[in-house]
Amino acid sequence: MSTVLSVILAGGAGKRLQPLTLKQAKPALNFAYRRRIIDFVLSNLWHSGFQHLLVLTQYQPQRLHSHLLKHWQPRFNQHGSLRYCAAPGELNLGTAGAVARELSQIRDYQAAHIAVLSADHIYKMDYAQMLAFHQQHQADVTVAAIAVPVALAHQFGVFIVDANQRIQGFIEKPQHQVPQMPNRPGFALVSMGNYLFRTTVLEQALNQAQPCIELDFGHHILPQLISQGRCSVYDFSHNQLPGQQSLAHYWRDVGTLNSYFASRLDILSHPDWLQGEQQAWPILGRRSCTERLTHAGAMLLTKHRKSWLSAIRPLAPAQHQHQLYC
Structure with missing residues (x-):
């Protein structure tokens, strides 16, 4: 589960x-x-x-x-x-x-x-x-909600919440008056x-x-x-x-x-x-060469577990490989 x-x-x-x-x-x-x-x-x-x-x-x-x-x-x-x-x-x-x-x-x-x-x-x-x-x-x-300027709020669904972040109301793409955040005038929570x-x-x-x-x-x-x-x-x-x-x-x-x-x-x-060497939360995309080789090695090990290929270990990926692409 x-x-x-x-x-x-x-x-x-x-x-x-x-x-x-x-x-x-x-x-x-x-x-x-x-x-x-x-x-x-x-x-x-x-x-x-x-x-x-x-x-x-x-x-x-x-x-x-x-x-x-x-x-x-x-x-x-x-x-x-x-x-x-x-x-x-x-x-x-x-x-x-x-x-x-x-x-x-x-x-x-x-x-x-x-x-x-x-x-x-x-x-x-x-x-x-x-x-x-x-x-x-x-x-x-x-x-999940984010504060946006009231002038842009008509493009989104707008929340009305209480002090405990409970939703009291919701207006989908308001065309008239937009409810503003009590603690942040000029902004709406969308x-x-x-x-x-x-x-x-x-x-x-x-x-x-x-x-x-x-x-x-x-x-x-x-x-x-x-x-x-x-x-x-x-x-x-x-x-x-x-x-x-x-x-x-x-x-x-x-x-x-x-x-x-x-x-x-x-x-x-x-x-x-x-991205970058110092980025702790990189946006990943196409798999790196190392990732592909690691996966290919793992598939070979699964397929030929009892053969001589079992002695081969897949390459261990480096800590940051998101910059290298094939």
Whole structure:
């Protein structure tokens, strides 16, 4: 039984990013230094020790599947598992509908908690700290949130919380007055699209949701759970990473061409944040030569355990190999 199953939503068409997404899904887009957008959430999971992943794809998934199969499955399969499922392209599922479609597979993991994470945001985060907060507050669902200027809040779902970080209200993309943070005038607390559910609560909410063409977490599931209580917000500003981070608590939704290129410039201007010998939380991408040789050696040892090849040991990876690529 795994403590947490991470379900990654990677099926978005990214229409506002066309022409970049005409032939591939948004999470598969190249971003910077040979990293794809999905590499950010996968790296966070890897460093956080969340080893069981289910990636949900839909739109133009071929390049994304190839990237996962070649560069990420060998990593996670060492101590956990990474599987991906593709929904038919013609279905209009919504974020929650995509998860509901795979409920039978999710039950097979027998996980106590389900992390539902977006695959198309640029950020670093230790999800283990969010899990500790979720368990400490005995929440049914915990949502990661970040403070943004009120002028930008209409693009996101906005929370109203009490002094104990319990959610009192939620407005999806408000078009009129935006609720401001009591202790930070001029800013609103908005959803980052990352959820942590108790498994039983998520299953019940999805089963009880009203049938509709698209079932969405922000529009349908979250308001339902808020009305029942025990929903908390995890403030992203409290998340602490090891080492020096030149872009502390950086998070960007790269859903438009302007935001995509602006965020790309941010990262290109701070290469030390992405990688480097001193970076304790690097964003990984394509596997290094050493990783590939190690995996190949391990496969040979498994296949020929009783032969002369059993005397061969795979190369031990160096402490920092994320700069070397084949």
